[in-house]
Amino acid sequence: MALTVDTALAVGLALQLLQITLVVAIAPLIMGLTRKVRARLLRRRGPPLLQPYLDLWKLFHKEAVVADNASWVYRRAPYVIFAATWVAAGLVPTYATGLLFSWSADLIAVVALLGTARFALALAGMDVGTAFGGLGSSREMMIASLAEPAMLLIAFAVALIAGTTQLSAIAALFATGDVGVRVSLGLALLALIIVGIAENARIPVDNPATHLELTMVHEAMILEYSGRHLAMIEAAAQVKLVLYFSLVACLFAPFGMAAGDKSWAALALGLATWLAKLLVFAVLLPIAETTVAKMRVFRYPAFLGSAFAAAALAVFLRFVSRGF
Amino acid sequence: MPEVAIGLWCIAGFLGIGVAATILGGRAIATPLVYGATLLVALGAVLLALTTLLGGAAPSTVVLPIGLPGIGAHFRLDALSAFFMLVVNLGAAAASLYGIGYGRHEHSPMRVLPFFGPFLAGMNLVLLAADAFSFLLSWEFMSLASWTLVVAHHREPANIRAGFIYLAMASFGTLCLLLAFGLLAAPGGDFTFAGMRGATVGGSAAALATLLALVGAGSKAGLVPLHVWLPLAHPAAPSHVSALLSGVMTKVGVYGFIRIVFDVVGDFSSWAGLVVVLAGGATAVLGVLYAVMQRDLKRLLAYSTVENIGIVFIGLGLALAFRANGQGPAAALALTAALFHVFNHSVFKSLLFFGAGAVLTATGERDTEKLGGLIHRMPQTAVVFLIGCMSIAALPPLNGFVSEWLTFQAILLSPQLPQWGLKFAVPAVGAMLALAAALAGACFVKAFGVVFLSRPRSPAAAQATEVDGFALTAMLTLAWICILAGTLPGLVVDALAPVARQLAFVALPPQAGLPWLSLVPIADSRSSYNGLVIFFFLVASGTMTAAVVHRLASRSTRKSPIWDCGYPLDSPVTQYSSSSFAQPIRRVFGTVLFGVHETVDMPRPGETRAGRFRMRVRDPAWRFVYGPLARGVLRGAVRLNRLQFLTIRRYLALVFAALIVLMLVVAIWR
Numbered sequence: 001m002a003l004t005v006d007t008a009l010a011v012g013l014a015l016q017l018l019q020i021t022l023v024v025a026i027a028p029l030i031m032g033l034t035r036k037v038r039a040r041l042l043r044r045r046g047p048p049l050l051q052p053y054l055d056l057w058k059l060f061h062k063e064a065v066v067a068d069n070a071s072w073v074y075r076r077a078p079y080v081i082f083a084a085t086w087v088a089a090g091l092v093p094t095y096a097t098g099l100l101f102s103w104s105a106d107l108i109a110v111v112a113l114l115g116t117a118r119f120a121l122a123l124a125g126m127d128v129g130t131a132f133g134g135l136g137s138s139r140e141m142m143i144a145s146l147a148e149p150a151m152l153l154i155a156f157a158v159a160l161i162a163g164t165t166q167l168s169a170i171a172a173l174f175a176t177g178d179v180g181v182r183v184s185l186g187l188a189l190l191a192l193i194i195v196g197i198a199e200n201a202r203i204p205v206d207n208p209a210t211h212l213e214l215t216m217v218h219e220a221m222i223l224e225y226s227g228r229h230l231a232m233i234e235a236a237a238q239v240k241l242v243l244y245f246s247l248v249a250c251l252f253a254p255f256g257m258a259a260g261d262k263s264w265a266a267l268a269l270g271l272a273t274w275l276a277k278l279l280v281f282a283v284l285l286p287i288a289e290t291t292v293a294k295m296r297v298f299r300y301p302a303f304l305g306s307a308f309a310a311a312a313l314a315v316f317l318r319f320v321s322r323g324f
Numbered sequence: 325m326p327e328v329a330i331g332l333w334c335i336a337g338f339l340g341i342g343v344a345a346t347i348l349g350g351r352a353i354a355t356p357l358v359y360g361a362t363l364l365v366a367l368g369a370v371l372l373a374l375t376t377l378l379g380g381a382a383p384s385t386v387v388l389p390i391g392l393p394g395i396g397a398h399f400r401l402d403a404l405s406a407f408f409m410l411v412v413n414l415g416a417a418a419a420s421l422y423g424i425g426y427g428r429h430e431h432s433p434m435r436v437l438p439f440f441g442p443f444l445a446g447m448n449l450v451l452l453a454a455d456a457f458s459f460l461l462s463w464e465f466m467s468l469a470s471w472t473l474v475v476a477h478h479r480e481p482a483n484i485r486a487g488f489i490y491l492a493m494a495s496f497g498t499l500c501l502l503l504a505f506g507l508l509a510a511p512g513g514d515f516t517f518a519g520m521r522g523a524t525v526g527g528s529a530a531a532l533a534t535l536l537a538l539v540g541a542g543s544k545a546g547l548v549p550l551h552v553w554l555p556l557a558h559p560a561a562p563s564h565v566s567a568l569l570s571g572v573m574t575k576v577g578v579y580g581f582i583r584i585v586f587d588v589v590g591d592f593s594s595w596a597g598l599v600v601v602l603a604g605g606a607t608a609v610l611g612v613l614y615a616v617m618q619r620d621l622k623r624l625l626a627y628s629t630v631e632n633i634g635i636v637f638i639g640l641g642l643a644l645a646f647r648a649n650g651q652g653p654a655a656a657l658a659l660t661a662a663l664f665h666v667f668n669h670s671v672f673k674s675l676l677f678f679g680a681g682a683v684l685t686a687t688g689e690r691d692t693e694k695l696g697g698l699i700h701r702m703p704q705t706a707v708v709f710l711i712g713c714m715s716i717a718a719l720p721p722l723n724g725f726v727s728e729w730l731t732f733q734a735i736l737l738s739p740q741l742p743q744w745g746l747k748f749a750v751p752a753v754g755a756m757l758a759l760a761a762a763l764a765g766a767c768f769v770k771a772f773g774v775v776f777l778s779r780p781r782s783p784a785a786a787q788a789t790e791v792d793g794f795a796l797t798a799m800l801t802l803a804w805i806c807i808l809a810g811t812l813p814g815l816v817v818d819a820l821a822p823v824a825r826q827l828a829f830v831a832l833p834p835q836a837g838l839p840w841l842s843l844v845p846i847a848d849s850r851s852s853y854n855g856l857v858i859f860f861f862l863v864a865s866g867t868m869t870a871a872v873v874h875r876l877a878s879r880s881t882r883k884s885p886i887w888d889c890g891y892p893l894d895s896p897v898t899q900y901s902s903s904s905f906a907q908p909i910r911r912v913f914g915t916v917l918f919g920v921h922e923t924v925d926m927p928r929p930g931e932t933r934a935g936r937f938r939m940r941v942r943d944p945a946w947r948f949v950y951g952p953l954a955r956g957v958l959r960g961a962v963r964l965n966r967l968q969f970l971t972i973r974r975y976l977a978l979v980f981a982a983l984i985v986l987m988l989v990v991a992i993w994r
Contacts (some may be wrong), residue, residue, distance in 0.1 A: 060877035067886045069779060071699040073710075083866035087858065103842065104854035104861075108732050109720055113858070115765060116719040122769045126900065129696065129778030130888040134900020137773065141766035142908035145759060152732070152758035156751055159736050165851045224887055228873050301912050308755070315751045319739070 012100035028052035038286035064227030077124035078232035125221030136220030153311035194307035326384035341441035425794030486556035500540030545577030559622035563681025597645025608634030661730035
């Protein structure tokens, strides 16, 4: 008996570890794909698909240049940012529901973990004491203060339908198809996409490729970083993109995920569908990005406000009628 | 000896320390002696509160033959009092420990030492009082004792003004509480809480009493728009007293509200919950918006207290609403969340005020525009201050997140409520709570970033030195409590169970026996959080990644001047400052609410005059509430002034008319 319990635990641990490893391992590939598609849409050839891996490799093996007056916050922050993002990504259901540690953080806690990463990043931006770093930090926190209420209302709308905030339980319920297509879920999806765009520093809120100082947010905070520190922050950004893709997939397209019994076939199907979903999102994102232009900073409130309004509408619709 | 008697002995000890401090006079030994003694007494009270709370002892009562003749003074120690006693005395112990070191820098110790003990005694007395008379008396005693500490540095005109406003607000609050107790009195004029609890008052009287308690206790706790005295009075006092005022005395206000509304009134309709939830939501958002725009570090912390009190009142309002609808478990969850936040806030706000005090000692500055780079000069203070900032910004795995998470879980139960008003208001308040949490993140990135990170903005900041060991020990202890309460939240929730059982009639399911020490407030299938696992994961993944990177990739580091995109400027004023950090938020949220108006006067090319930036911020509370009120009072006073210069005939006529009117009133009323 003890043996079976131990094997179950070992299998559970292995499946959780697989997810934790996978989100990091394929994150650069997903980022590479979005860059490639974007370049093709702009009629450029674009870097090879695996370029992000090579970039990380290059950065990891370079000397890190640190400003004279940088404190330990500056040097530790990249690891904190990466760790918090990684833990959050490792706890969002990807290919299977009900993994070993799926109960240790719900949707609200996952969002808050990203908040921890953002806090560390914003502090790192202020550490050396430059104008750009402070500018980036200050704008990042402004965007966060607009995006977080919207995110909470999304969680609220989803939890109202599913009766839980556990991502794994939500995905398992939605995967059964009993919930069906609902207006409020559609609105929540719209809101989540807007929040995801803002949180991942994508166009129209931020431009991941820009180095025009006055328009950048994320890049301004990490302007001083180099070498392995920069690599950690870049990797964290890539993992965060995978996290948001997985979140959208798990909340709004949970089909194919391995539920209850973890047979090899179910797991393989779950993995394949998850990867397929990520690829689809990685193609859709640059298509959406190339159709719009970057916004002025003070138009963000209207953009993120629309996410808030959509999420609020999703919540209130649920009160008006159970059918929505 | 019953527990409550031990509590009263502790209070007598605090009072005795006040007397002893007066006798000791201004000798150098007085400071360590007084704070050492209050530390010991406070620790004793902490022990008493803990044993009462965890031991599950029955409430103990004592009647002392003092106070009103024939009635006596009633004192009682139950689970609710014990919990708040724990909060108060934990803060008091930390402040005393901090004071042993910090008090040496006090230039007029005789304005602080004699009042410190009595202030602690006053707060404890409020918690133990069990009849309206001794409650109000203790409440006023606490207010006056704290007022003496607010005006301790009375040579600064700003402090005298702060003291005056505090006194006015405190009197107003007590007046409201007095009227509330008047409405709740049991037949035959029984003013003991036990008697009032048994008596049933009419619906409208109970409603009015609830509102009066909200205003009266809310003015002490800092509900918007009654918060105006906090940001003036809290920073005026010496820093360890600021910590007590902000971290602890506001909690006594919360206690007053809970005692009157949950315990004494007991029976209410759900609209009370709606009012309290909305007041809490508005307080949370406005408080943090004020906070994020402040330059003065202690003032920023005081406004952040307003925000946290809002979060507590959101929880309390939800608990009221759930309890009115007979939803015990949900009420227990909301109440536990509120009390957990009370505990958390008392810990991290004390820690942050101690940090601000350390900065003040080291640099003589509270203005964040003149600080910076202190992480190099005060490394230990920086670490503990950072832990405080992360806790108050509600970041996992620390404690502030747990109580906000519990509040969110309570908010997510609101669809169970039958009332439509609540159904619509509560999600909106949830969004306000999320907004407040996000803005608190911005606020404390600013606080830590501008004060401890970046380059020094003044010579004082560049030459700061680390504070003494007592102060560091006090801050470190509180930082550890933040970490422990964040990673082992189940134990705190279990400790709160007796209070929940007393006021919501059910408690949350016991958490200590759950696998992996998880926190499961309602059911496994609904939601769970595990701070310990998250903490372990964060530490493991962070250190592992760092080790792998250092081992397998490069670990070489080169120091170099700042790059700053190729244009580094030496002057520290080219950095982002406190006001520039807040500018985007000020612009997004402040233009409507605070009437923020910025004008930039840029000289044209070739002109030699200096550029100017002018900013106007209007405080909505002063503009819409207190400004008109003060003007109205003044106008009325000017009108009434005419009565001063009447002839004797007219005075006699007035007296006669008043007599007639009074007799008419009495005749009609009967």
